[in-house]
Amino acid sequence: MNIAMTLEMAVSAGDRTAVTADGRSLKASEVLTLAGAAARRFRGHPAVLSLAPNHLAYPVALFGAALAGVPFVPLNYRLGDRQLTGLLERHPGALVLRPGDLDELVDPAAAADADPEPPAAPADGDAVAVILYTSGTTSEPKPAVLRHRHLMAYILNTLEFGSADEDEAALVAVPPYHIAGLANLLTNVYTGRRVVYLAAFDPAEWLATVRRERITHSLVVPTMLARIVAEVSGGDAGTPTLRTLAYGGARTPLPVLERALEIFPETGFVNAYGLTETASSVTVLGPRDHRAALASADPAERARLGSVGRALPGVELQIRGADGEPAAPGETGLVFVRGDQVAGEYGGRTALDADGWFATRDRGRLDAAGYLFVEGRADDTIIRGGENIAPAEIEDVLLAHPAVAEAAVLGVPDTEWGQRIVAVVVGTGGPAPDPEDVRRWVRERLRSAKTPDTVVFRSELPKTDTGKLLRRALLREFEAPHS
DSSP states (O other), X not given: OOTHHHXXXXXXXXXXXXXXXXXXXXXXXXXXXXXXXXHHHHTTSSOEEEOOOSOXXXXXXXXXXXXXXXXXXXXXXXXXXXXXXXXXXXXXXXXEEOGGGHHHHTOHHHHHTSOSSOOOOOOOTTSEEEEEEOOOSSSSOXXXXXXXXXXXXXXXXXXXTTOSOTTOEEEEOSOTTSHHHHHHHHHHHHHTOEEEEOSSOOHHHHHHHHHHTTOOEEEEOHHHHHHHHHHOOSSOOOOTTOOEEEEESSOOOHHHHHHHHHHSTTOEEEEEEEEGGGTEEEEEEOHHHHHHHHHOOOHHHHHGGGSOOEEOTTEEEEEEOTTSSBOOTTOOEEEEEEETTOOOEETTEXXXXXXXXXXXXXXXXXXXXXXXXXXXXXXXXXXXXXXXXXXXXXXXXXXXXXXXEEEEEEEEEETTTEEEEEEEEEEOSSOOOOHHHHHHHHHHHSOGGGSOSEEEEESOOOBOTTSOBOHHHHHHHHHGGGO
């Protein structure tokens, strides 16, 4: 089973417009023809590497590699020269696609002299489809391997083929080297929904594109959502066609989410949680969950607005305590996941245990109804005076402060307590509150042991371009005086 099957099925089901970018569109049949021509060019290479942003050629390159039976490797083109060179050197003999190569891939002349019948997609579902390098927020990027069967399991378990109406269009602004960018293309081709690409995210352009292209679905990361919310000055975003807005990839501040629900009153919100190693989402908090939680007076149901929802079909979740045994509902532990879509593989090395479970390295808990609450990376846990403290708990309280827009909580070495708590805070733009006022705010809502010892104000927090906090970059700065 090959991911190119999704494109072949889309052609046979009615050949709708598949992709739009920079004012130009391609039908599914045109993508398939161009991908066939690309496949003939790609054969003989051990892999196809891409250093290109979102473009009309992205699906041509991805499906071309699938038809050629070689792995597709989209790289983060925003990395520095040294890092990019290091990644390229890991793939000797690979064909490298650069921005200047993209127009040729979608040039009809490139396919004019080729065999009009696209090559048959290799049927080996265990072949490598895509290699995605993890963001490397804590160490060197690792090559996460996704085989055709993992991606197809995600698609087949969660979606109905051809289920999109003909007028549906999905706006994609997340980068193509992120699992969300890859999954968005595959799922929308499979359901028959047109994909509209933005080469680079800008909140004003995002809103204008939603209106101009009559976008019905979109996915953003939390930093994008925050910028969209800030861009809308009135009470309504003015995007009546937008049916679904999905967000994920990092924690979303509750004030941003609540404001977004206000300015998109007729839009269904979806919070998706997944990892590169799980071939996209493993849990979803759906539109009904969002609106029910927002309107509920029940604290337990209201709290679900901060969850990432429940497991998707075909996915099992388990929370394990320090003893490695399954935790009871409500108890915090390490999040494990299992299912056909879960790869858990890094360049030939499996990270699955003997029973097929993958350790996400996230800390979390499941409530009695199966909603998952992710409390951050296990590596980020602060141990103060022998007590384990989740930074996310303190960050949520800080974000509720009216003068705080963003917050990162760190554990810094301390001779007396083992670690002391440092809160790095970004203000909302008004006068910065006194650090003691912020500490008092936390102390009144949490136990004193969880009150930051130090509060530092900054103009911004270091993040990846997909919105993940670079907590290690902050830690290095604050640990320096103690090293």
